[in-house]
Amino acid sequence: MKTQGAQIVTVTNGFERLVHWSLALSCIVLFLTGLAMMFHTLNALSMLTGGMYNLKQIHNYSGIVFAVSLFIAIPMWWAEAGRFEEGDRQWISALGGYIGHSKHVPEAGKYNAGQKLFFLAVVVFGLCMVVSGTVMWLQAKFDLSLVRWMYALHALGFTVIFAFFFVHLYLATIGVPGSASAMLTGKTTYAWLKTNHGKWLKELEKTGLIKTNTKK
Amino acid sequence: MSNMELVKMIDLSRCTACRGCQVACKQWNELPASKTKNWGSYQNPADLEWNTWTLIRFQEYVDAKGRFKWLFRKDGCMHCTDAACVKVCPTQALYHTEFGTVAFDPERCIGCKDCIPACPFNIPRFNEQTKKIGKCDLCLSRLRANKPPACVLSCPTGALSIGPKAEMIEKAYKRAKALGEGASVYGDKFVGGTHVIYVLPEPVSAYPGLPENPSVPLPIILWKDVLKPASVIAGGGVLAAAFLHYILHGPKRPVEDTQEGGSEI
Numbered sequence: 001m002k003t004q005g006a007q008i009v010t011v012t013n014g015f016e017r018l019v020h021w022s023l024a025l026s027c028i029v030l031f032l033t034g035l036a037m038m039f040h041t042l043n044a045l046s047m048l049t050g051g052m053y054n055l056k057q058i059h060n061y062s063g064i065v066f067a068v069s070l071f072i073a074i075p076m077w078w079a080e081a082g083r084f085e086e087g088d089r090q091w092i093s094a095l096g097g098y099i100g101h102s103k104h105v106p107e108a109g110k111y112n113a114g115q116k117l118f119f120l121a122v123v124v125f126g127l128c129m130v131v132s133g134t135v136m137w138l139q140a141k142f143d144l145s146l147v148r149w150m151y152a153l154h155a156l157g158f159t160v161i162f163a164f165f166f167v168h169l170y171l172a173t174i175g176v177p178g179s180a181s182a183m184l185t186g187k188t189t190y191a192w193l194k195t196n197h198g199k200w201l202k203e204l205e206k207t208g209l210i211k212t213n214t215k216k
Numbered sequence: 217m218s219n220m221e222l223v224k225m226i227d228l229s230r231c232t233a234c235r236g237c238q239v240a241c242k243q244w245n246e247l248p249a250s251k252t253k254n255w256g257s258y259q260n261p262a263d264l265e266w267n268t269w270t271l272i273r274f275q276e277y278v279d280a281k282g283r284f285k286w287l288f289r290k291d292g293c294m295h296c297t298d299a300a301c302v303k304v305c306p307t308q309a310l311y312h313t314e315f316g317t318v319a320f321d322p323e324r325c326i327g328c329k330d331c332i333p334a335c336p337f338n339i340p341r342f343n344e345q346t347k348k349i350g351k352c353d354l355c356l357s358r359l360r361a362n363k364p365p366a367c368v369l370s371c372p373t374g375a376l377s378i379g380p381k382a383e384m385i386e387k388a389y390k391r392a393k394a395l396g397e398g399a400s401v402y403g404d405k406f407v408g409g410t411h412v413i414y415v416l417p418e419p420v421s422a423y424p425g426l427p428e429n430p431s432v433p434l435p436i437i438l439w440k441d442v443l444k445p446a447s448v449i450a451g452g453g454v455l456a457a458a459f460l461h462y463i464l465h466g467p468k469r470p471v472e473d474t475q476e477g478g479s480e481i
Contacts (some may be wrong), residue, residue: 036306037307037328038306038444038447040306040307043306043307043308051326052306052307052324052326053327053347056306056326056328097468098461098465098468099461136330139329139332139333140342144333145433148333148334148433148434148436149435151304151330151333151334151435151439152434152435152436152439154439155438155439155443155444155447156443159443159446159447159450160450162447162450162451163447163451163453163454164454165451166454166455166458167454167458169458170454170458170461170462174462174467175458175461175462175467176467176468177467177470178469189470191472192470194470194471195468195469195470
């Protein structure tokens with residue numbers, strides 16, 4: 001018998017993980033190929049793709065994978081991560097307890113306010129990337145000044161998503177140990193859940209979705 | 217002529233629209249002719265194409281005094297100093313030469329078309345077959361051989377000439393002054409100074425497609441001069457902050473709840 005702390009709880013289903021990684025990997029490919037086009041020194045990355053022409057094609061078609069993943073992800077996670085609730089404001093003003101050692105961090109639901117902000121940033125700026133990228137790709141069909149502004153929007157969306165990406169990467173791996181498994185195997189420990197998503201854990205226990213073995 | 221900033225001057229008051237420059241350009245640069253239809257104008261083809269790097273535009277115009285005029289304008293790359301196309305080209309297929317002109321290396325072009333909306337003069341054209349753009353390189357191969365561009369060589373009236381920048385600008389102003397009455401020099405005052413300048417006998421607004429005050433478009437400046445460095449600072453800043461967080465504050469580990477759950481394993 002394992003301790004309760006080591007009890008394993010399933011927090012994501014297989015489809016969620018598939019959509020997450022489809023979005024994440026297409027995003028990383030888009031980052032790398034986009035950076036290779038943005039910086040002449042990074043043209044060197046095209047040695048992996050057999051030239052800049054192929055790199056550009058990979059960028060365009062990864063964009064389609066990203067767009068499809070995003071269109072699936074938005075309705076899938078909107079109810080849980082797209083709406084703020086009670087406690088989120090305090091969570092943000094306490095910076096989630098990540099900076100400083102605030103003791104007044106409210107317990108988070110399935111997604112904490114920071115995760116919700118990240119989700120919304122991906123939704124808003126991801127859609128900006130899809131729209132601007134499409135206009136840039138099919139530019140002959142659009143008004144000249146619109147096309148020009150879409151280039152600026154594409155760069156803005158990149159700037160925001162690129163910064164958020166590293167926040168997400170850090171907090172989902174070494175910043176909050178035990179998190180990565182939620183998106184790899186779908187499972188976390190009871191202790192991890194209690195520490196990071198206490199409110200959600202209580203809801204799960206209340207509805208009987210998780211049985212605690214405190215009283216055997 | 218080698219290794220100095222050159223300027224090609226187009227004196228429109230001397231242009232007779234013989235279109236010798238159009239033919240000479242195609243000949244030197246081995247550009248095929250397009251099959252065109254009569255669309256009611258001597259302007260043929262109707263617009264610049266991937267294989268038509270220079271084009272005489274024909275314009276009927278009534279001036280301020282009610283006089284009817286037939287205007288001719290040799291259109292083509294202006295070879296900007298602050299060239300938006302060079303700024304946006306991801307592969308350096310578009311680049312500045314030792315003459316200050318903007319040349320094009322088709323081997324490097326990936327057909328991204330970023331240069332097309334960036335250009336304030338609407339010059340680059342896309343070739344659907346080769347997936348590359350085409351535009352005038354001011355006959356770079358000829359300049360390097362100390363020869364004038366094919367268009368300049370072909371011009372029978374002296375409307376086209378090329379030479380050292382300062383000399384040509386001086387010559388243009390002299391010519392505009394001699395023409396008097398609304399004539400002006402176009403090109404030396406914007407986008408860092410173009411390496412093709414016009415002497416316009418009529419106001420700029422008389423020539424369709426010629427912008428009054430061309431500049432690198434604002435969104436292109438935001439993209440390349442503001443957001444590009446900002447993205448690196450933002451991404452790098454977050455990485456640095458995450459590293460500092462890890463070593464100074466430490467990761468947020470789960471609080472092991474072994475007391476409640478009992479100690480048996």
